[in-house]
Amino acid sequence: MQSASSGAGRQCPNCGGIMEFNIAKQKITCKNCNTELALEAPAHEPREHAFGEIKASAAQSNWDGATRVLACEVCGAEITVAAELTSLRCSFCGAPKLVPSGHSAGIAPEGLMLFKLGRQEAGIAFSKWLKTRFFAPSAMKTLAQADALSSVYSPFWTFDAQAEGDYAGEGGTTHTRIVTRNGKRETERYIVWTTVRGHVSRFFDDILIYAGGSQGKLLARLKDFDTAHGLIPFDGAYLSGFQAETYRLSPEAAFEDAKKTMTAELEGMARAEIRRSYDSERGTRLSASFLNVMCKHVLLPLWFSGFSYGGKAFCVVINGVTGKIAGAYPKSAAKIAAVVAAGLLLLAAIVWIFYTNS
Numbered sequence: 001m002q003s004a005s006s007g008a009g010r011q012c013p014n015c016g017g018i019m020e021f022n023i024a025k026q027k028i029t030c031k032n033c034n035t036e037l038a039l040e041a042p043a044h045e046p047r048e049h050a051f052g053e054i055k056a057s058a059a060q061s062n063w064d065g066a067t068r069v070l071a072c073e074v075c076g077a078e079i080t081v082a083a084e085l086t087s088l089r090c091s092f093c094g095a096p097k098l099v100p101s102g103h104s105a106g107i108a109p110e111g112l113m114l115f116k117l118g119r120q121e122a123g124i125a126f127s128k129w130l131k132t133r134f135f136a137p138s139a140m141k142t143l144a145q146a147d148a149l150s151s152v153y154s155p156f157w158t159f160d161a162q163a164e165g166d167y168a169g170e171g172g173t174t175h176t177r178i179v180t181r182n183g184k185r186e187t188e189r190y191i192v193w194t195t196v197r198g199h200v201s202r203f204f205d206d207i208l209i210y211a212g213g214s215q216g217k218l219l220a221r222l223k224d225f226d227t228a229h230g231l232i233p234f235d236g237a238y239l240s241g242f243q244a245e246t247y248r249l250s251p252e253a254a255f256e257d258a259k260k261t262m263t264a265e266l267e268g269m270a271r272a273e274i275r276r277s278y279d280s281e282r283g284t285r286l287s288a289s290f291l292n293v294m295c296k297h298v299l300l301p302l303w304f305s306g307f308s309y310g311g312k313a314f315c316v317v318i319n320g321v322t323g324k325i326a327g328a329y330p331k332s333a334a335k336i337a338a339v340v341a342a343g344l345l346l347l348a349a350i351v352w353i354f355y356t357n358s
């Protein structure tokens with residue numbers, strides 16, 4: 001058996017056919033002649049760039065000519081595909097046609113996480129999830145079929161930074177005193193507030209910010225990717241047979257989001273620090289600075305099912321490694337009405353029993 005070193009390309013060494021990553025086999029395989037290439041242990045970790053460096057890098061490449069960027073005229077998604085792929089459906093909304101977008105694929109990814117969950121397993125996870133969505137219309141159950149799912153590599157920026165925060169707040173100490181009110185002696189609690197200043201710091205590794213345009217709200221709930229261990233250096237060969245969503249959020253805009261995440265974390269640390277020395281805390285303000293910021297573009301594996309119901313678009317997203325699901329789905333008016341009616345009947349029955357017995 002041969003092995004796929006980085007840059008092996010997509011052509012089968014045996015027949016010249018197009019090779020694709022096969023999730024079930026966890027190998028690169030040829031659809032023509034079944035030649036299999038094992039995945040080699042990566043020679044290096046995916047590279048991270050100093051943030052200043054990535055800002056300066058020209059985003060023109062289409063990843064060395066290995067890719068094309070297509071657009072969906074229905075949902076507006078922009079999708080990066082291997083250059084040789086044609087006739088594709090939109091992974092996000094299922095529209096049957098994609099057109100050239102005219103945009104660049106931008107900064108090439110440094111890292112990628114391979115799919116572990118195959119189509120069948122993703123379909124099973126999806127139908128299990130659907131069974132617990134009581135208000136989903138019955139007609140939606142058919143959407144959980146495996147062939148309604150599409151695999152997508154979704155774009156994320158990761159940020160590492162040493163975060164430093166100076167804070168000022170107030171720490172409260174609770175005291176008690178005896179007061180006389182209307183001739184009665186009472187114990188009263190009061191708080192003495194003291195201004196507190198301090199410093200907290202923390203190193204953040206791989207803060208993940210979703211950079212695509214389509215499903216940010218859903219993907220914010222699906223960040224359970226172990227990027228410290230599961231990433232391999234990006235190789236165009238892995239993209240063959242898959243669609244990758246083209247990033248829309250620039251590294252600069254993503255860093256603003258990452259700063260909010262890190263600052264909120266530091267503020268929590270500052271408040272906890274004050275509470276360790278005082279009974280209560282209030283009004284803590286923190287100013288943060290970020291040193292040694294490193295950034296990289298990574299593609300993470302997701303299964304999508306986009307569908308429309310009653311004229312509205314919905315989407316369900318499944319983590320392609322862990323199987324965790326986030327989804328928006330229509331609520332069946334008939335089922336809700338049935339539950340409300342059942343509730344009202346129950347209430348009426350209780351009221352009736354109450355009055356006939358009293």
Ligand SMILES: [Zn+2]
Binds near residue numbers: 013015016031033035
């Ligand atoms: Zn072949």
Ligand SMILES: [Zn+2]
Binds near residue numbers: 090
């Ligand atoms: Zn679409």
